Amino acid sequence: MTDILVAPRDQLETRTFAALQAAGADEASARAATRAMLHASRLGIDSHGVRLASHYADVLQSGRVNPTPKMETRRTASGSAVLDADNGLGHAAAYAAMELACNMARESGVAAVGVVNSSHFGAAGAYALAGAEAGLITISMSNTDSIVALHGGAERFHGTNPIAVAAPVPDQRPWLLDMATSSIPFNRVLLYKTLGRGLPEGVAADPSGQPTLDPSLVEMLIPLGGTDFGFKGAALAGMVTLFSAVLTGSTLDHEMIRMAETHDFETPRRIGHFCLAVDPDRFAGRALYDEAMTRYLAALRASGAGEGKNVMAPGDREWAVEAERQRTGIPVDRDTAQFLGLNT
């Protein structure tokens, strides 16, 4: 990312929201997408931050995404529901799905909402985090368009299919995992190409499926675990497809219109998401959970590190970035700054 500007959070938020509204999004859709993009931008997940605002504005205007969706929820049992996103922005649908999953889980102990007829939802961690901030242990996931080979494969098959998990921690920010099931995202390949750097081993392959360190030869990513253990990453990607798409009847990764690398920006992509919530009150009980979580994280952070290294809990890096950016502002690349009217 070519940083040309560091913007205060409030200004970024206002401009992003205004840009989505200007592209036709209704207030609820624009608010949810802005919240999710700011989540990512605040925490340093810049690939899913305000950089995406211009993409969302494009697809709101081109027909792929419905700017004024009528979301409908069908409750199917005490702990399950299906939310039809009416091809609106995925962020609004996923926040609503997680909120419903949490409300149901408070009654039924565990609950899940499958989202259908949705679109790109940005950073999966935004929704898991929202649930953890409401006191529940949560999982959110979404399948995405094909870019990762199978283990031993020579073809794009799964998406980078993120898994996010979050859990409340007393008196601290939540435990927060938000990971792609490939080792790196595809835009990291493009960044390395721009920088003229070689890739790490076992993260990407050429059109024949042969691993390559040369970013200019890359046709597909290799699943987490690399050339030896990529069957694990491929299986995790498949798990995301199972819950997000097969379970909900949504578009499979390999059938999905590509996010950007396509001429079709008119057809809705019918992406599926899956949100799960578990209420600690219905298992060990809140007091015992809180005590165990505190003890676990204290032990983790005190665990010995290698020379020159340190150990962290999932989310610790993100909370540090958030604190830093709270002080200094959020870096914005040139194109996005221009799109949001920040460099005027």
Add this chain to the structure above:
Amino acid sequence: MTDILVAPRDQLETRTFAALQAAGADEASARAATRAMLHASRLGIDSHGVRLASHYADVLQSGRVNPTPKMETRRTASGSAVLDADNGLGHAAAYAAMELACNMARESGVAAVGVVNSSHFGAAGAYALAGAEAGLITISMSNTDSIVALHGGAERFHGTNPIAVAAPVPDQRPWLLDMATSSIPFNRVLLYKTLGRGLPEGVAADPSGQPTLDPSLVEMLIPLGGTDFGFKGAALAGMVTLFSAVLTGSTLDHEMIRMAETHDFETPRRIGHFCLAVDPDRFAGRALYDEAMTRYLAALRASGAGEGKNVMAPGDREWAVEAERQRTGIPVDRDTAQFLGLNT
């Protein structure tokens, strides 16, 4: 494994069951543990197969494991329950927990059972598979004693903490993932040591946390993802600890008495497990789910492979081993054969 004998499945099953009963296990405990060990032995997961029978017999007699547990289930909501295993064999508890989760999920859409006061439960996939064979998408997991460093760590912190996921497939064996969150299990290190072979890169470290290829120097495993991306494997291991132990109030990995590398075989280890079931009938509906699952797997198996390679769905390798062993019998190492009285 030094194979000295190939035994027919029925004989192995009978002898394993008898050995556990001879060690004091009641019929239900012995039957469940035998079923779980045979699951592993049939599918080629020999580390968790009948090889463990003598270990279980030992801990049944030494006091660590209660040979005649009175399991108790506390239903906490429509989709949640806690099963107290009374320090019996983990297999009986986990099968019962998954069965209950499935029964609840048929009513509530989604359900989970936390298991407390349990012990080693063998292959996590045994329970996920049982749920998938009953028609549900399932997850089973358990934390285990510390052997895996954190990312950048120089100390054993998490266990190999397996995650198993299974899903029904119409007219085929289920989709089945059963993976440790380290790249390899510790007994693979011991095997490489015996064979005088070097380890793959980035799977294990010496006592200072430095990655090593020399199995004789290994003090700890490195999480899935290796030296570059091990933060993902470490987070997945942490997720297993969260659901299995923190949520249920069970022993944390680093507080757990070691399975074998200890002098204490008397104290119960109070291990926790977590079983989740999701009913496709409450999401897309069975017909749509079946159609999507079939379409997904057909596309996966038809996806292009690299030269000299092939692509497989999770479980495909195991089902092939099972078919082969159905024909030829199950290989049993010398010590286990002797323990089970097979080489007489």
